Amino acid sequence: MSDWYSMNVVLIQTTLTTLLLALSIQVPLRYGVFSFAGVGAFGIGGYTGAMAMVHGEWSTWPAVLLGTLVAGVCTFLLGLVVQRLTGLYMGMATIAFTLIISVLAVNGGDWTGGAMGLYGAIGEITTMHIVLAVLIVVAFLAWTEYGRRGRKVDTVREDPELANALGIDVNGYRRLSFLISGLIGGLAGAITTLLRSTITPSEVNFHLVILALTAIVVGGARSWVGALIGAVIFVWLPTFLSFVQEWEKVAYGFIVAVAAIYLPNGVLGVVKDLWHKSRTRDERARVAVGLQEKS
Amino acid sequence: MAENTVEETRRGRPLLEVDDVAVHFGGVKAVDGITLELRAGHIYGVLGPNGSGKSTLLGAMTRLTPMTRGSFVFEGNDYTRRPARTVHHMGIARTFQTVRLLDDRSVRDNILLGQDTLAKAGRKDADARVDEVMERVGVTAVARMRPDELSYGMQRRVEFARAIIGRPRLLLLDEPTAGMNSSEREEIGALMKQLLDEGITQFIVEHDVQMMVDTCDYLFAMNFGKLIAEGTPAAVVKHPAVQEAYLGKGAGTHA
DSSP: OHHHHHHHHHHHHHHHHHHHHHHHHHHHHHTTOOOOHHHHHHHHHHHHHHHHHHTTOOOHHHHHHHHHHHHHHHHHHHHHHHTTOOHHHHHHHHHHHHHHHHHHHHTOTTTTTGGGOEEOOOOOOOHHHHHHHHHHHHHHHHHHHSHHHHHHHHHHHHOHHHHHHTTOOHHHHHHHHHHHHHHHHHHHHHHHHHHHTEEOGGGSSHHHHHHHHHHHHHHOSSSHHHHHHHHHHHHHHHHHSGGGGGGHHHHHHHHHHHHHHHOTTHHHHHHHHHHHHHHTHHHHHHHHHHHHHHO | OHHHHHHHHHOSOEEEEEEEEEEEETTEEEEEEEEEEEESSOEEEEEOOTTSSHHHHHHHHTTSSOOSEEEEEETTEEOTTSOTHHHHHHTEEEOOSSOOOOTTSOHHHHHHGGGTTSOGGGGTTHHHHHHHHHHHHTOGGGTTSOGGGSOHHHHHHHHHHHHHTTOOSEEEEESTTTTOOHHHHHHHHHHHHHHHHTTOEEEEEOSOHHHHHHHOSEEEEEETTEEEEEESHHHHHHOHHHHHHHHOTTHHHHO
16 A cells, blocks of 8 residues: 555645646536636646745745635636626636736746746645645535535526526626635645645646646536546546557547547536436336326 | 406505516517506416517516616515515515426425525425425425426426425416416416415416416406506406407407
8 A cells, every 4th residue: 555655646646736726627617607717826826835935935834825815816806807708708718817827927037937937845745735635625615516505506507597586696606616716726736836846837827727627527517526536537547548658648639529529427427327317217117107108 | 256356356465566667678668668566365467479578577577687667666675676686585486488497406406496595494494395395296206306307297397396485475477387288287277276375476477368367366468568458367358459469450349
C-alpha cells in the first residue's frame, strides 16, 4: 500500500486538484450557468497565494485562504456584471475573464514574475491536507445536491421560468453559483501552485477549461461524484495508455467523443439509470400491464 | 337557477382583484384592459378562441409576463410590482399549458417542489403531505418513477399535485385537460370540484367549452385581449358576442 502510494503520490495529488478544478466548472453548469470563470479563479487563487508567500512571506495556509477568498470575491463580482448573459455569450465572457487573468499575469512585472512566472512559493502541503480540503468542498456540494436544495437547483437549471413560478430566486442562485465556483477554483489554484511552488501565465489557460469540461462530460455533470469519476479517468488514463505512445491524444479525443455521443449524462448518468431501472422494475411492469388493459 | 349562481358568486370574500390589466407586445395588444374580481369558493373559467389573450392574462397574473399597465390585489395585498417568485409564496399556484416536470427526478420529488420554497410552517410534515396528495391525484403507484416514463394524463396529474401540495388559496390552471381523453377529463373535472370543497378557488383557462360548462360556476369570455362577456356558464355560452367569437359573424342569430 505504502509502496503503491509513494510511487503514485503525484498522480493522487493531481487527481484531487483536478477534481477541485472540475468542480469549480461543474457548479455553475449545475445551476444552469454556462460559465468557465472557475479557471480564471484558479489563476487568481494561484497567483494570490504565490504572491502572499513570495512577497508577503506568509505561511502556507493563510496564503491558500487568501487566494481562495480573493478568487471568490473577484468571480462573484464578475457574476454581477455578466449575470444577464445566457448560453454561448456567457461562455465567451467567462473565457475572456480567464484570458484577462493570464494577460495580467504576463504584464504584472515583479509582482507576478511576468512571462517567467513566480517561483519559490514552497508551500507545506501534504496529501492529507488536500484530502481534507477536498472533503470539506465535497461535503458542502453534496449538501447542495441533497433534498430540497438539490430539487431547487435542478429546477433553476432545467426550467428557470418554472423555478420562478415555484417561488425560487433564480437570479440569486445564479449569483451564488459564481461565488461557489470562484471559491473552489481559487482553492484549486492556490493548492496546485503551492504544491508545485511555482505558477506561470501559460498554466492559466484554455487547456484547463478543456481538462475540466472533459472530466465533467465523461464523468457526469449533475453531481460531484461525476466530477470525481472524470478526474480519476483523465489523470490516470495516461498511465494505462502509455502503450499507444504518441497516439495518446487521439485515444483521449476518442473517449471524449464516444462519451459525449453515447453517455449524455456521463458514466454517473449510466449508473444512476441502471439503479433507477432496477429499483422501479415492479412499478414499470404494473404501468405496462395497466396500459395494455386499457387499450 | 342561472340567476341563483350569479348571486352565489357575489358571496365569499374577495380573493383576487384584477384592475385594468394590459399586456402589449409592441403593437400587439394581447391583453387590453381586463378588470375582474375572483371571490373565494368558486371555480372560474376563461373562455376564448386561440390567441384571445387568455394565457397571457394568466402569465401577467403570476408576474411571469411583464405587464403594460394595471394592478393585481390578492387578499388585500397589491403585488403588481413584486417579483414573480413571491406570487407562489402568497398562496397562488399555477400549472402551465405544456407539461413542465423534471424528467430526471422522481414523481415524488417533482411534487415536493411545490412546497420547497414555502416558509417552515408550509413545509411541515412534508412526507405525510406528499403521500396524501399523491393518493389524491392517483399517482401513488408510480411515486418512484420518472415523469418521462408516464403517460401524458399521469404527467398532468403530477403537475396538479405539485400545484396543490403547498395548499394554495388560488389555483390557476392553463388548459388542464388539453390532450386528455374524455375519461381523463372527467376525472380531472371531479378532482377540481373536490379541491374546491377543500377551499382552493380555481381559475381555469381553456377553450373546450363543454368542459368549462360542466366544471365552472362562473365564466369570463375573452376575445382580442378584452372581456366580451361574463356570468353563469349557460348565459355566457349563449351570449351573441361569444357565439360570434367562436363560430364567426352571424352564428349568434341562429343559436
